[in-house]
Amino acid sequence: MEHEGIFDEMWGRDGVLREPYARFNAWFEGEDPKRLRAKQREAEELFRLTGITFNVYGRAEAEERLIPFDIIPRIISAQEWQKLSRGIDQRVRAINAFLHDIYHRQEIIKAGRIPERLISGNEAFLPQMIGVSPPGGVYTHIVGIDLVRTGPEEFLVLEDNARTPSGVSYMLENRETMLQMFPELFSHNHVQPVQNYPRDLLRSLMACAPQTASGKPTVAVLTPGIYNSAYFEHAFLADQMGVELVEGTDLRVVDGRVAMRTTRGYKPIDVLYRRVDDDFLDPLNFNPDSRLGVPGIMDVYRAGGITIANAPGTGIADDKAIYSYMPDIVEFYTGEPPILKNVPTWRCSEPEALAYVLDHLDELVVKEVHGSGGYGMLIGPTATKRDLAAFRKKLKARPGNYIAQPTLSLSTVPIFSRTGLAPRHVDLRPFVLVSPDGISTTPGGLTRVALKKGSLVVNSSQGGGTKDTWVLEE
Amino acid sequence: MRLKIRHRTRYVFDHPVSYGLQQIRKTPKSTHQQVVYDWTTRVAGGRKELSFEDHHNNIVELLSFERDATELVVTSAGEVELSNTNGVVGRHIGPAPLWLYRQVSARTRPGPAVRALTRAAEGPSDIERLHALMKLVSGAVAYEVGTSHSDWGAEEALTQARGVCQDHAHVFIACAREMGFPSRYVSGYLMLDDRVEQDAMHAWAEAHVDGLGWIGFDPSNGISPDERYVRVATGLDYADAAPVIGMRVGGTGEALDVEIEVAQQ
Numbered sequence: 165m166e167h168e169g170i171f172d173e174m175w176g177r178d179g180v181l182r183e184p185y186a187r188f189n190a191w192f193e194g195e196d197p198k199r200l201r202a203k204q205r206e207a208e209e210l211f212r213l214t215g216i217t218f219n220v221y222g223r224a225e226a227e228e229r230l231i232p233f234d235i236i237p238r239i240i241s242a243q244e245w246q247k248l249s250r251g252i253d254q255r256v257r258a259i260n261a262f263l264h265d266i267y268h269r270q271e272i273i274k275a276g277r278i279p280e281r282l283i284s285g286n287e288a289f290l291p292q293m294i295g296v297s298p299p300g301g302v303y304t305h306i307v308g309i310d311l312v313r314t315g316p317e318e319f320l321v322l323e324d325n326a327r328t329p330s331g332v333s334y335m336l337e338n339r340e341t342m343l344q345m346f347p348e349l350f351s352h353n354h355v356q357p358v359q360n361y362p363r364d365l366l367r368s369l370m371a372c373a374p375q376t377a378s379g380k381p382t383v384a385v386l387t388p389g390i391y392n393s394a395y396f397e398h399a400f401l402a403d404q405m406g407v408e409l410v411e412g413t414d415l416r417v418v419d420g421r422v423a424m425r426t427t428r429g430y431k432p433i434d435v436l437y438r439r440v441d442d443d444f445l446d447p448l449n450f451n452p453d454s455r456l457g458v459p460g461i462m463d464v465y466r467a468g469g470i471t472i473a474n475a476p477g478t479g480i481a482d483d484k485a486i487y488s489y490m491p492d493i494v495e496f497y498t499g500e501p502p503i504l505k506n507v508p509t510w511r512c513s514e515p516e517a518l519a520y521v522l523d524h525l526d527e528l529v530v531k532e533v534h535g536s537g538g539y540g541m542l543i544g545p546t547a548t549k550r551d552l553a554a555f556r557k558k559l560k561a562r563p564g565n566y567i568a569q570p571t572l573s574l575s576t577v578p579i580f581s582r583t584g585l586a587p588r589h590v591d592l593r594p595f596v597l598v599s600p601d602g603i604s605t606t607p608g609g610l611t612r613v614a615l616k617k618g619s620l621v622v623n624s625s626q627g628g629g630t631k632d633t634w635v636l637e638e
Numbered sequence: 639m640r641l642k643i644r645h646r647t648r649y650v651f652d653h654p655v656s657y658g659l660q661q662i663r664k665t666p667k668s669t670h671q672q673v674v675y676d677w678t679t680r681v682a683g684g685r686k687e688l689s690f691e692d693h694h695n696n697i698v699e700l701l702s703f704e705r706d707a708t709e710l711v712v713t714s715a716g717e718v719e720l721s722n723t724n725g726v727v728g729r730h731i732g733p734a735p736l737w738l739y740r741q742v743s744a745r746t747r748p749g750p751a752v753r754a755l756t757r758a759a760e761g762p763s764d765i766e767r768l769h770a771l772m773k774l775v776s777g778a779v780a781y782e783v784g785t786s787h788s789d790w791g792a793e794e795a796l797t798q799a800r801g802v803c804q805d806h807a808h809v810f811i812a813c814a815r816e817m818g819f820p821s822r823y824v825s826g827y828l829m830l831d832d833r834v835e836q837d838a839m840h841a842w843a844e845a846h847v848d849g850l851g852w853i854g855f856d857p858s859n860g861i862s863p864d865e866r867y868v869r870v871a872t873g874l875d876y877a878d879a880a881p882v883i884g885m886r887v888g889g890t891g892e893a894l895d896v897e898i899e900v901a902q903q
Binding site for chain 1: 657659661687688689690691692693698700702732733734735737738740741883884885
């Protein structure tokens with residue numbers, strides 16, 4: 165294809181159709197592009213109707229904006245997925261072991277594998293979690309691992325999302341839409357289902373209930389409310405699981421438990437899937453100005469009366485400063501070399517790394533340690549001289565605030581453009597559920613695609629779109 | 639020495655409290671220098687929801703107000719048998735790593751005044767430097783009841799040159815951390831020789847010295863705690879060890895009355 169050296173997941177590097185796409189391509193070639201274009205429009209209309217919208221910060225005029233959906237699926241073979249899911253499993257196991265250790269004996273610091281300052285100087289470390297053992301030993305009930313691909317066998321972890329990863333509703337809606345639009349495609353291709361996710365999520369959350377729970381555990385989803393950018397997802401997941409969607413004002417401490425107001429009085433909650441950040445979770449223990457949280461929920465949690473999913477303080481595991489130590493962390497806790505590799509990362513807090521980054525700024529991507537959503541980052545190769553100079557200043561002023569990575573040649577997957585198939589860069593966020601019964605990754609995930617030609621930024625806040633992600637049966 | 643302690647806090651409200659919680663840290667723990675007997679917390683106008691031990695190893699109780707309460711009375715009482723260890727509390731125990739006590743907290747953030755006082759604390763050994771610091775703190779912050787604010791930090795107390803035991807403790811902690819010692823705030827009871835009735839708990843500081851462990855320093859009285867001191871709660875500063883942290887809906891027009899009795903048995 166046109167992109168020299170870049171791995172296209174459909175056409176490889178040399179334009180030869182890859183096996184996972186064989187059946188899809190046969191179907192595609194038999195389709196009338198006009199019909200597909202109509203289907204693309206229909207799909208967009210479907211999304212508008214179901215109301216999947218996404219609020220973009222700093223864009224008042226378009227408070228609710230649709231994330232564009234592309235009808236060409238991203239297809240992963242069973243073998244590719246097997247290796248990937250083994251790597252994810254290993255990484256998530258390590259993250260949970262790391263969190264337990266960091267909030268207990270801190271063996272990894274004593275062993276000299278990570279510097280103490282990495283934890284002690286980290287705002288994501290939550291002292292109130294010290295000595296707390298969450299029910300079932302699970303810290304990250306729901307994880308999203310952001311992956312990029314650079315070749316047939318090369319998947320790299322870009323970021324771990326161990327706090328409150330979002331996007332799973334898109335994974336589900338994208339599949340639902342494809343099933344409705346192109347049912348015939350799914351009879352030619354045997355695609356592993358993702359539709360069981362809500363059921364699996366509920367089962368997984370229930371398995372993490374505290375010992376105080378009697379009978380069938382009561383689960384609820386805590387949302388910050390309708391003004392939150394992911395409110396749709398909160399409502400969607402509560403609905404799909406058949407559990408209550410609650411806000412902080414619906415909850416209070418009753419008989420030593422966190423209970424929700426119902427028409428028949430207060431009912432205790434065993435497992436709270438919260439989509440409220442740590443700082444806002446409990447005004448009695450954290451930010452006293454928060455109106456989104458539940459006063460005293462941390463006290464109930466520490467007394468063993470509720471499961472909070474994900475556990476407070478898990479941000480210490482997905483912090484970008486920690487990220488660069490993940491290969492060590494995986495090895496320390498699993499005793500195995502990491503199956504999934506990290507993107508090479510320079511920690512600007514280290515003088516030698518900083519010097520290198522300053523010298524090669526126009527080749528690198530520089531990110532804020534605590535940033536997310538693609539805000540506040542520098543993409544060296546596309547930055548102007550002025551941008552580079554400004555960033556150089558920022559780096560020198562607060563080196564510890566930044567990490568740098570090489571610009572990777574991310575794989576592409578075709579999108580359905582006006583002129584037919586056109587390659588665009590993608591990433592992948594599989595969703596992982598953790599319970600005492602084990603770790604399971606839903607086959608597929610959320611594929612985000614940079615719709616602009618040549619663009620590497622896939623964030624929906626920066627104009628990215630999504631695709632249905634297929635993992636084929638063996 | 640055996641002390642009998644009774645601590646009663648009474649809140650009266652002009653308008654009823656529709657919902658409210660109090661997180662209290664008023665229960666002392668037995669350690670090698672103090673043994674606690676028959677300690678009870680009684681609540682009128684509210685109820686005890688739960689209790690747990692926090693990351694500083696403090697006993698925490700969560701209380702809730704009765705619906706539409708106009709009065710809440712919390713009475714803690716018990717006896718404590720004390721021995722004099724010359725301020726030595728001993729090796730670090732509890733879930734928190736020692737490095738936590740090197741962290742700067744809101745009320746112990748150092749400024750120019752804290753740094754200047756730190757530089758003046760000299761001595762041939764760690765212990766002597768800390769004792770020198772204790773004297774400097776008492777000299778720099780005059781003990782004046784009712785003139786400081788409970789939200790003052792170390793730097794403000796030093797700049798204003800006045801305060802109470804809480805301010806003394808914060809200044810000592812901020813300086814000790816600047817000197818490189820893990821340091822923490824202690825709230826507790828102090829038996830006074832001339833009277834039984836008091837109107838506030840006492841506060842002092844502890845610093846961790848390699849080889850000796852935690853050692854107490856009471857800048858307000860210029861001594862290391864002896865058998866008259868009952869340790870109740872510790873933390874990075876007042877906010878972690880405060881006897882009461884509360885929230886409520888309604889309950890305007892609060893009147894607070896605190897009675898503390900510390901008597902030798």
